[in-house]
Amino acid sequence: MGNINLKELALALNLSTATVSRALRDSHEISTETKKKVLELAKKLNYEPNPSASNLRSQKSKTIAVIIPEVTNNFFSQAINGIEEIARQHDYHVLIYQTHENSELEIAFMRRLLSGRVDGILISVASETNDDQDFKDILNELPVVFFDRVNENIDAVKVTTDDYESTYKATTHLIECGCRKIAYLMALNNLSTGKKRFAGYLAAMKDNNVTENEALIIPDSNNDDDNYTHIKKLLLDEKPDGIITSIENLALPCYYACRDLKLNIPRDVKLISFSNLKTAPLLNPSLSTITQPAFEMGKEAASILFKILNKKYFEPNETLVLKSVIIKRESTGF
Amino acid sequence: MGNINLKELALALNLSTATVSRALRDSHEISTETKKKVLELAKKLNYEPNPSASNLRSQKSKTIAVIIPEVTNNFFSQAINGIEEIARQHDYHVLIYQTHENSELEIAFMRRLLSGRVDGILISVASETNDDQDFKDILNELPVVFFDRVNENIDAVKVTTDDYESTYKATTHLIECGCRKIAYLMALNNLSTGKKRFAGYLAAMKDNNVTENEALIIPDSNNDDDNYTHIKKLLLDEKPDGIITSIENLALPCYYACRDLKLNIPRDVKLISFSNLKTAPLLNPSLSTITQPAFEMGKEAASILFKILNKKYFEPNETLVLKSVIIKRESTGF
DNA sequence: GGCTTTTATGCAAACGTTTACGTAAATAAA
DNA sequence: TTTATTTACGTAAACGTTTGCATAAAAGCC
Structure with missing residues (x-):
């Protein structure tokens, strides 16, 4: 039967609450024998200190x-x-x-x-x-x-994580795979996390002399359907040959948009995404990822x-x- | 600057802590005007009641x-x-x-x-x-x-969830798809959840006059690698034409085992799994699932x-x- | 053996609330 | 007007710990 408290425990042991409290916290002020007694009875009675009381007093x-x-x-x-x-x-x-x-x-x-x-x-x-x-x-x-x-x-x-380097490398990877019209699906662009990722993309484009194109950069919405629509429009209007998505949530809409537009990944458009999906290797096609630890x-x-x-x-x-x-x-x- | 307490708040208002406490909890004992005053100052000073003290007293x-x-x-x-x-x-x-x-x-x-x-x-x-x-x-x-x-x-x-019915239907589905050697990857078999799932499988087998085979029933381990090994062995030794897995974690090892054994899903072996994977439709092949709400x-x-x-x-x-x-x-x- | 120091314990206050009870003033009932 | 009720607030105890301080006994020192 639970919820025995310090006072009751002390009473049962014929000790003061102070002594019992100290014994439970293994204070050097308490003799080893009383410590032992206290610990034993506490265990036997399933004593659990009340966290509110403890927090209140100790401010932890x-x-x-x-x-x-x-x-x-x-x-x-x-x-x-x-x-x-x-x-x-x-x-x-x-x-x-x-x-x-x-x-x-x-x-x-x-x-x-x-x-x-x-x-x-x-x-x-x-x-x-x-x-x-x-x-x-x-x-x-x-x-x-x-x-x-x-x-x-x-x-x-x-x-x-090394946001800048990650997108730099991912973009470079796409370029090395032959992409020249690389879309960037931007997210978190008001946080340094997002800004660095974007900067890595831009830097890789520049360093590889790939012309940047504003139309290829689209911000995410917080809604899967909207993202799907935007990506589809991007694919239709701009016909990118590579896509890098700056968050995991944007990867699946890419798959769906490509599927519905009968675009083959990776033949028509290559895709790499930030992702911690366990299923990335089993997707159709398997997904190249920037995987954060x-x-x-x-x-x-x-x-x-x-x-x-x-x-x-x-x-x-x-x-x-x-x-x-x-x-x-x-x-x-x- | 945070961590003002009731006493200080009461002092500033020239009221007792009791009144302030009651005002904050919208007690009918307090006049509307003092309530208003209290609420205003509390908001202004960013007063947040100390949860430990509150919990300790109220036992909530x-x-x-x-x-x-x-x-x-x-x-x-x-x-x-x-x-x-x-x-x-x-x-x-x-x-x-x-x-x-x-x-x-x-x-x-x-x-x-x-x-x-x-x-x-x-x-x-x-x-x-x-x-x-x-x-x-x-x-x-x-x-x-x-x-x-x-x-x-x-x-x-x-x-x-309707565990029995789910596996019953899933098993029936496999049978309708032509499977006759249906393996059951068993999990949670010491819980009623797992037992019911298993019972649903057995019942569907029986009701459809498909012969049950102990060798087709293998328990899960808590380790992906082990599961992979066991499934591979199962596929080699028993050559099931259908698999139903009773938890999500067993689905991916099936994919890997089939891939490594060059078994085609669904041609060589059909697979249905309990799963809440968002990527189920995009796997290669897309995964038939029993999806729990x-x-x-x-x-x-x-x-x-x-x-x-x-x-x-x-x-x-x-x-x-x-x-x-x-x-x-x-x-x-x- | 008297002195100081150490050891082991107890007393009581404190942490910041909530709430039972008390009470004075205001209002209603008679 | 007297009494009863309601309203609005205050007093103080309680929730169950932790810990500073006090203290008695034991041990160490000369």
């Missing part, structure tokens, strides 16, 4: 929050997996909040968390534009680590957060950059 | 826990999405715990949650065998709703939990059964 919640756009996204679910693993190691609890790309919700979540519900936050920001000031206010109150989707205007600890990013971001929480961190605005890998498959002719 | 955490095997699984991430949506509507927070199919961890998580950290639990149990008694003990302490992966020996509120299940399970929390629930051991849909694609010859 043993909880972190993860704020992400969508959990139904391979990148983010893999990142959560990594975060959860590290949190587990530190005996911490993990709260999940989805913004669905809504930045107002995002800020509202963070504000609510300021009252001591969590000791720190891991966030991959929404693609909507944000008021930077809101973030800055919050950063003063609580440790926050940004990962993947980061805001360039904010000084904070960040974990990203999502799991590791989650682990790294969480590890850094715990370093901060344990005051073992001395680089306040460090950015850790992990490497994505480019996997060449049939969709680019391999 | 405004938090639920979701315990699942893996977050990197389409079914579960979609379910989380649904759960989060409902939790948001109720202004609740969502904690995530992954068991990685380890039932000891699962029980440990639940025990820890008994101390008031959460008001209720949503769980899809690990495939490892569990001690039913542990679950029963916990059910006495805290509202729990099981979803998808449920334990038949436990009387509790459950949300499942994961998002809706999450929503339903969470909704029921909130009904229980709000004491609006009067069917203590109800099982809500949602319908999966069978989508026929190329892997079964469509």
